[in-house]
Amino acid sequence: MRRIRGLRPLLCLLGLILVLPLAAIEWLYRHALAQVPELPTLPAWEMTPDEQRRRDWWLAMELRPGERRSNPSGPGPSPGTS
């Protein structure tokens, strides 16, 4: 019992050692992001299936091999693709 009680502060200390650097990094990120007065917005572009298909070709060319991955839930063919 005494041993378990002695472990508690150690665990708390370990938790702080892990959490504090992460919190500091997050704070730095938010502080730097606060310099950007207006965050980017997505373009209002309703794509037709043909446009979407060409966008996907473009995307496939932009992604490096290690960044490509397949959809685990199985996307199935999108409209307009053969």
Next chain:
Amino acid sequence: MKPLLGAPHFETLGGSRLIGRAESYWGFKSRDLEGNPLRRSAHVALGIWFSRHWSAEQLATDALAQLSVGPRIEGVHDVSRALLGQEWADLSVADVALLAALHDLPHRRRNPTCGDNLEYIRGRRDWRLRELERACVLSQRELEAALRSPLVFAPTFSDWPPCPGAKPTSEEPGEAPVAR
């Protein structure tokens, strides 16, 4: 041709190249509260923000909406109409690869009427097409057909950057290059 990343619910990680482009575009476009260019730390934070909030499809859509050739033409619709004389929705996979290749080139290499640029551009386009085949988007037969297709630019396009070392002599647009 295989369907790729097509379903609306499908989301991939942004990818470092796409994030780099978006960060660069929006970072250099934005000004801080005092109107000064953003600091490097804000650029890095913006890149992280993109990786957290936008999918690869959204980043690609944004990149296409910002695509430009020359100072006057922006957006992939206008670019494909001006540069290739076709609508974006009608482009072949070889044309899309050509646009992507041109987009990546430094200015001195973009003008196909200069020196060996046309062959250089063709090489870059073909490399992009082979990437698509490696990504299983194109079959071998589709790749071969795309590699055979010519590079055709709209004859009316006159916004090419000047050839390196050439003196500007005329405002007349050069003859549209076609490589077969």
